[in-house]
Amino acid sequence: MPLSKMAFPIGVCATISMMLPTMLNADFLRRPGFLLRAGVAVLAMAGAVPVLHAEDNTEPRAQGMDVGNAVKAVKDLLSPHQGDKPWSDDLAGLTSDNERVQNRAMHALIVRGPVVLPDLTVLARDRDWLLRSRVAQVAAGIGGQPAAALLIQLSHDPEARVRAIAALGLGRARGPGVFERLCEILQAPEAVIRGAAADALGALGDVRAIPVLAWFDNEPDSLVQRSEHDSLAMVSQQVEAVPILVQQLDAAPRPALDAILEVAAEVPDPRLCPNLVVIASAAMAGPNGTGPLTHEQYSAFLALRALRTCGDSRAWHELCIIAADAPRPELRDAAALAARDLTNYQASAGEIWTIWWRNNADLAARLIPRDAFFAAMHDPAAAIDRAELARHSVEDLMPLIDAMMGGGAPWWPARAYAIVHADDVKRWTPPIVARIKSATFDMQSLGLIVILDSLGADLKVFDQLSIDMEKQWKDEDERTKKDKMVLADHGPERLAIQIAQERRGEKK
Numbered sequence: 001m002p003l004s005k006m007a008f009p010i011g012v013c014a015t016i017s018m019m020l021p022t023m024l025n026a027d028f029l030r031r032p033g034f035l036l037r038a039g040v041a042v043l044a045m046a047g048a049v050p051v052l053h054a055e056d057n058t059e060p061r062a063q064g065m066d067v068g069n070a071v072k073a074v075k076d077l078l079s080p081h082q083g084d085k086p087w088s089d090d091l092a093g094l095t096s097d098n099e100r101v102q103n104r105a106m107h108a109l110i111v112r113g114p115v116v117l118p119d120l121t122v123l124a125r126d127r128d129w130l131l132r133s134r135v136a137q138v139a140a141g142i143g144g145q146p147a148a149a150l151l152i153q154l155s156h157d158p159e160a161r162v163r164a165i166a167a168l169g170l171g172r173a174r175g176p177g178v179f180e181r182l183c184e185i186l187q188a189p190e191a192v193i194r195g196a197a198a199d200a201l202g203a204l205g206d207v208r209a210i211p212v213l214a215w216f217d218n219e220p221d222s223l224v225q226r227s228e229h230d231s232l233a234m235v236s237q238q239v240e241a242v243p244i245l246v247q248q249l250d251a252a253p254r255p256a257l258d259a260i261l262e263v264a265a266e267v268p269d270p271r272l273c274p275n276l277v278v279i280a281s282a283a284m285a286g287p288n289g290t291g292p293l294t295h296e297q298y299s300a301f302l303a304l305r306a307l308r309t310c311g312d313s314r315a316w317h318e319l320c321i322i323a324a325d326a327p328r329p330e331l332r333d334a335a336a337l338a339a340r341d342l343t344n345y346q347a348s349a350g351e352i353w354t355i356w357w358r359n360n361a362d363l364a365a366r367l368i369p370r371d372a373f374f375a376a377m378h379d380p381a382a383a384i385d386r387a388e389l390a391r392h393s394v395e396d397l398m399p400l401i402d403a404m405m406g407g408g409a410p411w412w413p414a415r416a417y418a419i420v421h422a423d424d425v426k427r428w429t430p431p432i433v434a435r436i437k438s439a440t441f442d443m444q445s446l447g448l449i450v451i452l453d454s455l456g457a458d459l460k461v462f463d464q465l466s467i468d469m470e471k472q473w474k475d476e477d478e479r480t481k482k483d484k485m486v487l488a489d490h491g492p493e494r495l496a497i498q499i500a501q502e503r504r505g506e507k508k
Contacts, residue, residue: 087112091119094134106134110141117142121150129159136162140169148173152181163188164196171200179206186212191221198224202231207241211248214256229259236263239380239411242271249275254295261302265309269409270375272310277318279303283335288327297328304334308341312371313364315342320357323349370396377419380411384422394431401432405447417454425455432457433465437472442493449496459504466497 093105109116117139124135136154139147151173154166167185170178182204185197201209213235216228235241245267248260261279264272283300293301304322307315319342322335332349340346345356370392376382403416420428432452439445473490480487
């Protein structure tokens, strides 16, 4: 129908005439496409009410709610929400010039989560790099696999500052291409971007980064070098990292080898011990004197330091040789420190370690198979062989109880418990009970009681333990009173024994 043939209800025209002054002064008039949307709105309103034709005035006039619905349609169509997504205001806030509004919008969009990522992907193509940087911050805050594609896209942004934010955000992302892209960014010409990539690799925790980050000594920027060093140490603290560290100790050239040796000193896993012993043996070669250490001697020094954390009886012989006869005093001292930590024999460097080894070689021969077994058991995926357990006395296996009380690698206490639990509890009961009775402080005896309970010792064991401990505590109290000292509180230990008894059917 020609527009000249159309007529609007008087009420609608009056409503529009009242809205026009406000509309003419509104900010949204300046928005792209406003006139088109306004035109569509007016046409939609025209279709929403009956139309009076010039040649036919018998149609009923629009009244009441008909006019109200038409006005509401115009208002909704012109609103900032545009009638579809609840986060539209937050997207608009992201483009604001007000920093407080920007921050509120970024927080709200992060809370919304992955559902906003398609809209952020559109905004990521805006010409304003500041807006793109805020998009990168929101994507980084969302993180995970959904945000990976957008962050990878933004890591190619023409603005270096946006690329740096995206690189850092990739540390919180997951999925295909994230690790590979960070390795590429680590070669960027800008130091700030390389530093962001180094920090992100630490946060990502992918153990494939170990041989990449180990080359931090080649990084020209000291701040980036520190970031790579710290990220290497962070990634190496995972159980999955140990096989990579073992492989790198065997194959990495210097200076990457020295970087691996540095972080190995912070990873108390004896699977590293054999490789460290091989590297430490270089302490016996090279020139004497007081000049700088050779590269091989310096690596040997780092290996000796790491053996204090990762070594066991398999390192005793080499440590004794180096502590007694190494050509450099600093290497002899480093070996003596490691030997003292591993053997509990307190002696300085010198021929005393030759004598010690002569007196303890048989002990080492007995403990080396046990320590090799312990090292293999540090792998959480390794099967527990009860036949192998049976080949060792409980006295030799008691370090497992020490591990259950805490110590060693973070993953070792749980593995130690699984190993002991797989064995016959009856052969573990007497030595654990003996340790409870000889414990020098209450937290140690309490922990041992809990271990005995968790291993499933019999009710008779706890009944007898209760009798013996009550007598021991009574004697202790009498001595304490005589010495006018403060009485020890053994309530927690009593309660632990009582709980174990009740768990086995004895009611108190």
